[in-house]
Amino acid sequence: MTQKSKLGLDFGKVEKARSLARGIAQEVQSFVESRTTVAVERTLARLLGIDGVDANGVPLPNVVVDHLKAQGLLNQGTVFCMGNAMIQTGKSAQEIAEAIAEGKLDLKKLPVAGKKQIEEALQPIVNASVERIRARRARREQYLNTIGEGPKPYLYIIVATGNIYEDVIQAEAGARQGADVIAVIRTTGQSLLDYVPYGATTEGFGGTYATQENFRIMRAALDKVGEEVGRYIRLCNYCSGLCMPEIAIMGAFEGLDVMLNDALYGILFRDINMQRTLIDQYFSRVINGFAGVIINTGEDNYLTTADAVEAAHTVLASDIINEQLALLAGLPEEQMGLGHAFEMDPMLENGFLYELAQAEMTREIFPKATLKYMPPTKFMTGNIFRGHIQDALFNMIGIWTHQGIQLLGMPTEAIHTPFMSDRYLSIENARYIFNNMRNIGDEMEFAQDGICRKRAAEVLDKAVELLEELTKEGLFNALEKGKFADVKRPKNGGKGLDGVCDKGENYMNPFINLMKGKK
Numbered sequence: 001m002t003q004k005s006k007l008g009l010d011f012g013k014v015e016k017a018r019s020l021a022r023g024i025a026q027e028v029q030s031f032v033e034s035r036t037t038v039a040v041e042r043t044l045a046r047l048l049g050i051d052g053v054d055a056n057g058v059p060l061p062n063v064v065v066d067h068l069k070a071q072g073l074l075n076q077g078t079v080f081c082m083g084n085a086m087i088q089t090g091k092s093a094q095e096i097a098e099a100i101a102e103g104k105l106d107l108k109k110l111p112v113a114g115k116k117q118i119e120e121a122l123q124p125i126v127n128a129s130v131e132r133i134r135a136r137r138a139r140r141e142q143y144l145n146t147i148g149e150g151p152k153p154y155l156y157i158i159v160a161t162g163n164i165y166e167d168v169i170q171a172e173a174g175a176r177q178g179a180d181v182i183a184v185i186r187t188t189g190q191s192l193l194d195y196v197p198y199g200a201t202t203e204g205f206g207g208t209y210a211t212q213e214n215f216r217i218m219r220a221a222l223d224k225v226g227e228e229v230g231r232y233i234r235l236c237n238y239c240s241g242l243c244m245p246e247i248a249i250m251g252a253f254e255g256l257d258v259m260l261n262d263a264l265y266g267i268l269f270r271d272i273n274m275q276r277t278l279i280d281q282y283f284s285r286v287i288n289g290f291a292g293v294i295i296n297t298g299e300d301n302y303l304t305t306a307d308a309v310e311a312a313h314t315v316l317a318s319d320i321i322n323e324q325l326a327l328l329a330g331l332p333e334e335q336m337g338l339g340h341a342f343e344m345d346p347m348l349e350n351g352f353l354y355e356l357a358q359a360e361m362t363r364e365i366f367p368k369a370t371l372k373y374m375p376p377t378k379f380m381t382g383n384i385f386r387g388h389i390q391d392a393l394f395n396m397i398g399i400w401t402h403q404g405i406q407l408l409g410m411p412t413e414a415i416h417t418p419f420m421s422d423r424y425l426s427i428e429n430a431r432y433i434f435n436n437m438r439n440i441g442d443e444m445e446f447a448q449d450g451i452c453r454k455r456a457a458e459v460l461d462k463a464v465e466l467l468e469e470l471t472k473e474g475l476f477n478a479l480e481k482g483k484f485a486d487v488k489r490p491k492n493g494g495k496g497l498d499g500v501c502d503k504g505e506n507y508m509n510p511f512i513n514l515m516k517g518k519k
Contacts, residue, residue, distance in 0.1 A: 007360055007446055008448070008456075017463055020467035024467070025325045036077060039243055039280045041065045041068065042064075045064050050082075051094070054102075059197075061097075063097060063100055064078065067107065072108070077506070077508060079509060080118060081107050084110060130514050130515070133290060140232070148231055149180060152404050153398050153404060154404065155408060156406060157182060157407075163208065167218065171233075175225045178427045178428075178431055181234040186208070186237065190209060191270050192270060194243065194496065196250065198211060200217060210247055211250075215251060235257055237256055239288070240263075242276075244281060258293065261285060261296065262298040264479075265298030267479055273493065273494035273497040276495075279500065281325070286329045286515050289516070292335065294405075299338065299341075300374035302484055303343035306485050308345075312459045313462030319338040333368035334369070336369040337370050337404060339371075340359065343374075355393075357455035360446075369404065375409030387412070387413060391410070392433060395429060398430075400444070401441055402441055408423070410423070
């Protein structure tokens with residue numbers, strides 16, 4: 001069956017773009033498969049039941065993985081080494097971690113059991129962790145089947161006080177005002193920490209620490225308010241940065257629904273080493289896929305550093321690559337919150353039509369994806385009246401083109417962190433427009449040789465050209481040359497490269513096949 005396009009898109013070119021992106025993604029995947037990282041190994045430690053901190057406040061997953069690295073065992077992996085230690089000592093993974101922290105156990109000095117014996121010993125623990133995630137996902141499904149949820153586009157707002165308990169108050173207020181997704185913004189700089197802080201936190205800058213306890217506190221609060229207002233409220237946080245898969249597993253355990261989860265963002269905007277973060281991304285997406293979490297990718301950020309007219313094709317090319325990388329991780333299209341944004345200069349003649357063309361193009365190319373549409377930020381000036389109109393135009397396109405998640409713009413963008421009253425105005429703006437224009441996209445056609453059709457065709461053509469370039473060069477070389485967001489990053493530079501290693505002969509990770517539904 002041939003897909004129809006209101007924009008007259010050439011789906012032969014779309015398939016060519018996907019085919020090129022598939023090749024790029026498979027090349028990345030072949031690199032990823034033979035390597036691991038300290039973050040992946042800490043994630044596996046958590047999946048084996050290790051939690052808490054040592055006497056100095058260092059998270060026990062870090063203690064274990066740092067020990068493996070110091071003893072030259074990191075390439076054999078956490079699962080093999082901890083499984084062997086459990087057989088040799090008769091202790092649980094948590095008890096072994098505590099003994100390592102106290103300096104009472106050296107994993108290198110233990111006799112080594114066979115892989116088969118280790119696999120059998122670990123099977124009950126592996127199964128229990130997987131069932132824990134399944135139960136969390138089932139809880140979400142039960143809520144959706146009983147109290148339901150708001151219509152798409154989901155209204156997405158942020159809280160960012162630095163104090164999880166204050167965040168709860170603001171999140172509850174936002175949910176009562178009509179928000180469908182609450183994103184707890186992560187404190188500035190956490191993406192560069194190579195550990196996850198432990199426990200509830202009350203101090204952060206520009207956001208709140210992403211911790212498992214903070215996830216639990218906010219999830220409980222949103223479930224309570226969701227029952228009160230009669231619709232399920234989704235919780236979003238960030239599993240990007242140096243602890244990407246670790247935060248993914250904590251979110252899976254605590255019932256998060258949406259995660260910002262994109263390696264390219266960390267490479268380009270946080271200077272995290274590309275090898276490290278692409279390996280981390282694969283396991284984090286396997287986890288998110290299994291947990292039913294919608295991932296958000298960071299393509300919208302390209303248009304904050306590059307021109308939104310000239311660089312639109314880089315957003316599309318990156319979305320298509322991200323789609324293919326996500327599919328390799330077993331993440332279904334419905335859980336892909338591929339990113340794009342409304343970021344053109346509002347003084348541009350017919351800018352609204354260009355934005356409309358790009359949003360409709362993105363929807364037609366990714367018909368099943370829960371697309372995440374980002375509001376104007378780059379050209380917000382502090383004039384709250386013009387800003388509110390810019391957000392209204394953004395909301396019109398969101399409903400017109402059937403976006404999945406609408407991150408609401410704030411009239412006070414570029415002035416301060418929004419007050420609850422600012423959020424109320426933004427929610428009111430979106431609900432008014434979404435209701436009044438609910439079916440506009442079903443009613444309107446695009447002129448045969450009009451601005452919108454020409455713009456979409458131009459962006460698609462340029463995206464195919466870029467993907468052809470990337471196929472010749474490979475993604476790593478393209479990132480070195482600044483093909484995305486006009487930002488250049490070295491393959492062997494950036495943060496976290498020392499946490500990458502090749503897998504050894506005994507390496508095992510039974511969770512990937514289980515989570516991807518393979519034997």
